[in-house]
Amino acid sequence: MKHFIVSTILVWLLPMLALASPQAGDEGSATSALDRYSPYANPTIPSRVYWGDTHVHTSLSLDARGFGLTLGPDEAFRFARGETVTTSHGVKARLRRPLDWLVIADHSDGMGAMNEIFDGNPKYTQNPLIQGWHDRLTQGGEIAKKAVVEVFNRFSGGDLPPEFDDPAFTKNVWADYLRVAEKYNEPGNFTTLIGYEWTSTPGGNNLHRNVIYRDGADRAARMLPFTTAESVNPEDLWRWMAHYEELTGGNLIAIPHNGNMSNGTMFPVEKNPASGKPLTTGYAQARKRWEPLYEVTQIKGDAEAHPLLSPNDEFADFETWDESNMGPVLKKPEMIQYEYAREALKNGLSLENRFGSNPYKFGMIGSTDTHTGMSAAEEENFFGKHSLLEPEPERWKHLMAKLGEVEMISWKTSASGYTGVWATENTREAIFDALARKEVYATSGSRILVRFFGGWQYHKGDENLSAFAESAYNRGVPMGADLPKKTKGDAAPSFIVSAMKDPYGANLDRVQIIKGWLDASGATRERIYNVAWAGERRLDSEGKLPSLGSTVNVDEATWTDDIGAPALATVWSDPDFDPAEKAFYYARVIEIPTPRWTAYDRKRFAVEMAKEVPMTLQERAYTSPIWYTPEN
Amino acid sequence: MFVRIFTQPLLHFTLIAVAVFWLNAQFGADNAAPTKTIDISAAQLQQLRGNFVNTWRRPPSPGELEQLVEDFIQEEIYYREALALGLEQNDKAVRLRLRQKMQFVGESQAAPLDDVEEEAAVRRFYDAHRQNYQGNAQFAFSQLLIPPGADAGAALDKLNHQRPLDNTELQPLNLLPARMALSTAEQIDAVFGEDFHQQLLTLPAGQWRGPVNSPFGRHLVRLDQRVEAEEPVFANIQSLVKKDWQAMRRKEAEQQFYASLRQQYRVSLPAVRLASVR
Numbered sequence: 001m002k003h004f005i006v007s008t009i010l011v012w013l014l015p016m017l018a019l020a021s022p023q024a025g026d027e028g029s030a031t032s033a034l035d036r037y038s039p040y041a042n043p044t045i046p047s048r049v050y051w052g053d054t055h056v057h058t059s060l061s062l063d064a065r066g067f068g069l070t071l072g073p074d075e076a077f078r079f080a081r082g083e084t085v086t087t088s089h090g091v092k093a094r095l096r097r098p099l100d101w102l103v104i105a106d107h108s109d110g111m112g113a114m115n116e117i118f119d120g121n122p123k124y125t126q127n128p129l130i131q132g133w134h135d136r137l138t139q140g141g142e143i144a145k146k147a148v149v150e151v152f153n154r155f156s157g158g159d160l161p162p163e164f165d166d167p168a169f170t171k172n173v174w175a176d177y178l179r180v181a182e183k184y185n186e187p188g189n190f191t192t193l194i195g196y197e198w199t200s201t202p203g204g205n206n207l208h209r210n211v212i213y214r215d216g217a218d219r220a221a222r223m224l225p226f227t228t229a230e231s232v233n234p235e236d237l238w239r240w241m242a243h244y245e246e247l248t249g250g251n252l253i254a255i256p257h258n259g260n261m262s263n264g265t266m267f268p269v270e271k272n273p274a275s276g277k278p279l280t281t282g283y284a285q286a287r288k289r290w291e292p293l294y295e296v297t298q299i300k301g302d303a304e305a306h307p308l309l310s311p312n313d314e315f316a317d318f319e320t321w322d323e324s325n326m327g328p329v330l331k332k333p334e335m336i337q338y339e340y341a342r343e344a345l346k347n348g349l350s351l352e353n354r355f356g357s358n359p360y361k362f363g364m365i366g367s368t369d370t371h372t373g374m375s376a377a378e379e380e381n382f383f384g385k386h387s388l389l390e391p392e393p394e395r396w397k398h399l400m401a402k403l404g405e406v407e408m409i410s411w412k413t414s415a416s417g418y419t420g421v422w423a424t425e426n427t428r429e430a431i432f433d434a435l436a437r438k439e440v441y442a443t444s445g446s447r448i449l450v451r452f453f454g455g456w457q458y459h460k461g462d463e464n465l466s467a468f469a470e471s472a473y474n475r476g477v478p479m480g481a482d483l484p485k486k487t488k489g490d491a492a493p494s495f496i497v498s499a500m501k502d503p504y505g506a507n508l509d510r511v512q513i514i515k516g517w518l519d520a521s522g523a524t525r526e527r528i529y530n531v532a533w534a535g536e537r538r539l540d541s542e543g544k545l546p547s548l549g550s551t552v553n554v555d556e557a558t559w560t561d562d563i564g565a566p567a568l569a570t571v572w573s574d575p576d577f578d579p580a581e582k583a584f585y586y587a588r589v590i591e592i593p594t595p596r597w598t599a600y601d602r603k604r605f606a607v608e609m610a611k612e613v614p615m616t617l618q619e620r621a622y623t624s625p626i627w628y629t630p631e632n
Numbered sequence: 633m634f635v636r637i638f639t640q641p642l643l644h645f646t647l648i649a650v651a652v653f654w655l656n657a658q659f660g661a662d663n664a665a666p667t668k669t670i671d672i673s674a675a676q677l678q679q680l681r682g683n684f685v686n687t688w689r690r691p692p693s694p695g696e697l698e699q700l701v702e703d704f705i706q707e708e709i710y711y712r713e714a715l716a717l718g719l720e721q722n723d724k725a726v727r728l729r730l731r732q733k734m735q736f737v738g739e740s741q742a743a744p745l746d747d748v749e750e751e752a753a754v755r756r757f758y759d760a761h762r763q764n765y766q767g768n769a770q771f772a773f774s775q776l777l778i779p780p781g782a783d784a785g786a787a788l789d790k791l792n793h794q795r796p797l798d799n800t801e802l803q804p805l806n807l808l809p810a811r812m813a814l815s816t817a818e819q820i821d822a823v824f825g826e827d828f829h830q831q832l833l834t835l836p837a838g839q840w841r842g843p844v845n846s847p848f849g850r851h852l853v854r855l856d857q858r859v860e861a862e863e864p865v866f867a868n869i870q871s872l873v874k875k876d877w878q879a880m881r882r883k884e885a886e887q888q889f890y891a892s893l894r895q896q897y898r899v900s901l902p903a904v905r906l907a908s909v910r
Contacts, residue, residue: 048809048823082818097822122699123688172689449807466776466802467810498805503825503847566848569805 045473046422046439050431051447052101053080053375053418054195054255055210055295055367060106060177061197062155064371065114066137066148068387071373073104073177077184077192079374088387093374095381096504097447101191101421101431102375104181105210108196108225109155110164112173117151124163145388149403155199160229170224178217185216187427196225198254200232204325204403205273206261207234210295210367211241214251214432222248233274235283238290253436257295257369259344260303263325264335267344267360269351279359284351287359293435294362296341296442296622297417298369299385300408304442304588304622305342308333313528314544315590318620319414319444328404345625346516346524349582353518363438363480363624364586366417366445375418377445379617380557382415382597389413393605396598396613411613415597416444420621422451422478438480438624446619447502452479452587454626456490463496463571472496479586480624486631492577493628497531498569499589499621507564509534509548509590509618513572517583531572534565534592550593554615557595557603564592579630586625590618666712670705680704738889739882757877758866764876765869767862768816771832774854775810775824775844777803784843788852791840803849814859824848832858 057064059072070088071079079085082098116124117134125131136147154160178194185192194213201207213220226240234256241252259266265273272279296304301321310316324330337343341364348360368377371386384390385400389410400408420441423434434440441450451469455476465471476496477483483493499511510533516526530545537545551560574585599615601607637643680700684692692700720726745753758765778787778801787801812820817829825847835841835855843850866873 098818122696168690451805451807464799464804466797466799466804466806468805496805498807500807500848503823561847567803567806 044424045470046424046434046478047469048422049420049447049449050100050191050423050426051418051420052099052103052191052431053367053377054103054105054193054212054365054435055197055257055298055369056080056102056104056373056375057106057197057369057371058104058373059115060112060173061371062107062110062114063148063152064106064373064386065118066144066151067371069371069373070387073180074184076104076373076375077102077180077190079376081184081190085374087372087374087383087390089390089392091391093376093381093383095376096378098190099375099418100426101193103193103195103210103212104177105195105197105212106177107155107199108227109199109229110151110160111170111177111196111225113164113169114151127161127163129161130163149401153403155228165229167224174224175221178221182217185428188425191426191428191431193428193432194220198226198228198237200228200234200237201326202232202274203263204327204329205263205265206258206326207232207256207265207273208258209234209237209254209256209291211237211252211254212432212435214428214436215248216428219248219250235272235274235286238286241290251432251436252290253292253432254290255293255295255365256291257298257367258300258303259294259339259341260301260321261325262339263329263331264338267338267340267347269338269347279351279355281355281357284355284357284359288357288361291359292362292438293365293440293624294341294344295367295369296364297366297414297444299413299416300369301412301414302416302444303340304364306336306340308336309340309343310526312542315588315618315620319412319416319617321408321412324406324408326403327401327406330406341622342514342516342526343524345584345586346518346526349516349518349584350522350524352582353522358627361627363435363440364442364622365419365435365440366442366622367419368417377415377418379415379445379595379597379619380600382600384410385413391601391604393601393607396601396607396609411598411609414444418443418445418447420447420450439478441479441621441623443621444617444619446505446591446621448505448508448589448591448619448621449500449502450587450589450621450623451496451498452623452626453477453496454481454483454493454585454628455495456484456486456493458494458496458571460571463569468496468498477626479626481626483626483628486579486628492574493585494571494573495585495587495626496569496571497587498567499532499587500567501564501591505619506559506591506594507534507561507566508568509564509592510545511568511570512588512590513585514588515574515576515583515585517578517581519581527576528588529572532568532570534568535563548592550616552593552595552599552616554595554599555603557599559592559594561592582630583628584625585628587621587623589621591620593618666716670708672701672704676704677701735886738886740885741889742881742885754870754874754877757880758873761876765864765873767864768818769861770814770816770859771812771820771829771855772814772857773812773832773835774856775808775812775851777806777808777848778843778850778852779803780849782850784850784852788840788842791852791854808848811856814857824851 056076058076059065059069068088071085075085079093079095080099080102082095084092084094087093117130118137120134125134133147133151137144181192181194184190195210198209198211223244226237237254241254244250244252256266268279270278272283302319305313305316306320306322307317322331322336344360348358352358368375372383372390374383376383384395389395389398389400396411398410400410400413420443421431421434422439423430453472453476457475495513497511497513499508501508511531513529513531514526516524519525530539530543533545535548539545548563551562593616596614596617598609598613602609681692681697684700714720776797778784782801787797790797820829821827828846831844832853832855835853837855837858840852840854842852844853
């Protein structure tokens with residue numbers, strides 16, 4: 001009996017002991033299986049696009065407030081996330097669809113000060129110069145406009161009255177803005193990214209940069225924004241950024257814009273415009289490190305390509321601004337090659353050979369740079385560049401600005417643009433990280449969807465895949481990245497490009513892949529390939545495609561989707577690939593023609609406009625490039 | 633002869649005239665000469681200082697305070713002199729401002745309620761306006777875009793028998809999310825186009841249906857989850873409901889206030905009505 005009991009106990013006990021002792025493998029795999037149990041909590045690849053604008057001004061900006069804007073950061077965030085706001089002129093405004101994220105980037109020079117000038121704050125109006133501005137501003141009309149321009153010129157020249165240089169005041173304004181940014185930041189629903197614009201305009205040459213923070217208010221509050229009173233040299237801005245990161249442990253990027261208004265100083269190739277001395281390795285390294293993106297399209301024109309630089313590109317002359325800098329200096333043709341994105345991307349390849357770093361290895365984004373507080377880039381819903389150009393019958397012929405001899409007329413302003421971000425989720429960190437790694441693209445205002453991948457292992461049959469993203473990430477790289485290293489067996493790189501229309505916009509006309517490279521003689525070259533298109537069309541001997549025509553009814557400001565296609569996609573391999581030559585590739589997606597904002601104004605206000613005012617346009621998207629570097 | 637003076641009409645008229653002017657001086661409207669003394673109290677000084685601190689977050693310097701006081705004095709002087717000159721009459725801005733102030737007076741006429749009555753009234757208000765406080769319905773669904781010309785029926789059949797579609801039956805290189813987590817109508821339409829969500833309303837959960845149209849083409853859709861607009865927990869929205877109720881009460885009080893005033897007035901209009909004037 002005793003034997004029976006003992007053995008029974010042992011029979012039951014021993015297995016228990018075995019089960020109780022942890023197996024090395026089991027516990028580990030059980031935990032890791034739990035870590036990733038929910039497929040939706042830990043997204044590893046971006047599965048959707050988040051739409052936003054990196055460049056909105058509110059009444060905190062000196063010039064915006066001067067032009068009559070009364071909307072502040074609250075209203076700007078509310079408009080972007082889809083609410084109705086009332087404009088400075090009492091008009092109700094609302095986006096057709098909300099944006100997913102927004103950066104309010106007010107000018108750091110005199111941020112918040114114009115509100116005080118208008119209010120006649122005695123602290124400032126003690127200075128007779130400022131009192132004079134107040135008197136003229138409050139008079140309205142032409143006198144006020146001239147006063148705004150004067151204030152703008154003073155601060156853009158870095159020549160502010162000392163009263164604006166008060167750290168205590170700036171600290172309050174900055175803290176208020178940060179508070180509002182935190183208030184509207186709703187991870188998963190709507191992201192606010194903190195930012196400001198450093199407004200360097202030496203001699204009227206636009207070298208503006210938007211500084212964007214990955215961080216929240218806690219870190220951002222620790223340093224006041226860099227101003228042009230401190231320096232107009234971008235290298236000093238990069239030093240300030242390095243100092244911020246060191247001090248706070250935070251992360252920043254800077255995004256320049258309007259090379260088309262820089263009179264040849266945005267993308268220098270020989271001399272550093274700030275010093276007059278030759279470019280250095282330090283410059284190339286710093287620029288590459290701090291400026292991973294370029295704002296290629298916005299209200300003040302589209303700067304992807306210029307007809308002088310790309311005479312074979314029938315789409316190069318799009319919303320082109322090439323007459324001057326910000327004023328008062330007119331443009332000379334030899335300046336243009338240092339102002340446009342495609343040329344800069346090409347020159348960057350050559351500079352990389354010289355310095356070891358490519359200072360122009362940037363991705364492309366679109367923003368508005370609106371001074372109305374409203375990120376409104378839809379053609380049928382365009383509220384203008386600033387508050388003196390908000391909708392009314394004559395706004396098409398008002399001057400946007402007049403500086404010296406240089407006049408910028410309102411009808412030339414463009415209802416553009418937005419940034420599409422491929423991110424894993426809608427949070428500050430995910431959006432910022434996507435911007436920093438360049439998995440982003442620019443549009444001229446339409447929310448076209450585009451994916452662009454490059455690799456050596458995409459092959460025939462891939463174009464039939466439906467759900468392809470995960471496989472594409474596994475076998476290659478997305479937009480903004482470098483091609484994986486070429487191995488001996490690889491012949492030529494191939495690219496998956498897929499584009500789908502904006503569901504509220506027009507059909508697509510075509511998809512192109514634009515290649516830039518450095519040839520054997522060290523010269524930069526470019527070529528445009530039409531890779532996917534709507535309708536039964538054939539490439540001619542030069543690889544060009546005839547136009548689809550237009551369905552636009554200008555008088556009614558309508559179009560139909562009888563032409564074009566809702567989606568275009570293909571897998572394309574470079575037929576002219578030379579493994580010895582550095583290159584980049586990016587995709588450009590073009591819509592069928594649609595009415596331009598001027599056509600909507602013409603219809604709604606029943607006004608006739610001058611002959612030279614365009615009534616139609618073809619909206620487009622530019623992806624960030626993918627780079628190829630030969631093995632040395 | 634002395635007596636005859638008293639019977640002269642000229643004297644009578646002179647006396648009447650004097651009487652009229654005297655009466656006017658005593659009881660005549662408004663145009664009294666303004667008093668020339670301004671007494672600024674400590675409380676007013678505090679208020680000036682307080683306004684400054686609120687705006688600038690620091691106390692005013694002695695020079696600034698002096699400037700504020702001078703400015704206040706000027707405002708007071710101009711105010712009195714303006715009234716003496718009757719400048720407030722026929723001024724649209726003044727009329728609007730006074731009208732607004734009377735509106736506030738009217739709004740504040742609402743009879744005060746004790747806590748118990750108030751809570752009951754807020755509840756009743758909420759019951760009457762429930763639909764204003766509903767959340768949004770949410771949908772989670774899976775979708776597949778099929779190419780033009782594809783056989784939707786055959787594809788649905790496959791899917792509903794747990795067989796996946798192969799690449800030839802699907803739109804190539806599709807960018808739309810295959811699965812949408814719980815999203816509101818607005819969020820869904822932002823991705824798929826205007827009113828796309830309407831087509832989900834009649835779908836049964838768990839079954840592939842379609843084709844459902846969008847600007848992108850035809851979709852096969854499976855509704856995975858539907859969460860009805862949530863009845864909010866009253867405690868969470870109580871303060872919002874109370875604010876709305878208070879706004880309604882103020883409006884009603886003002887309307888009653890005006891109605892009682894209106895009754896006291898007799899209004900005459902020209903014989904020819906404006907409507908018939910061309």
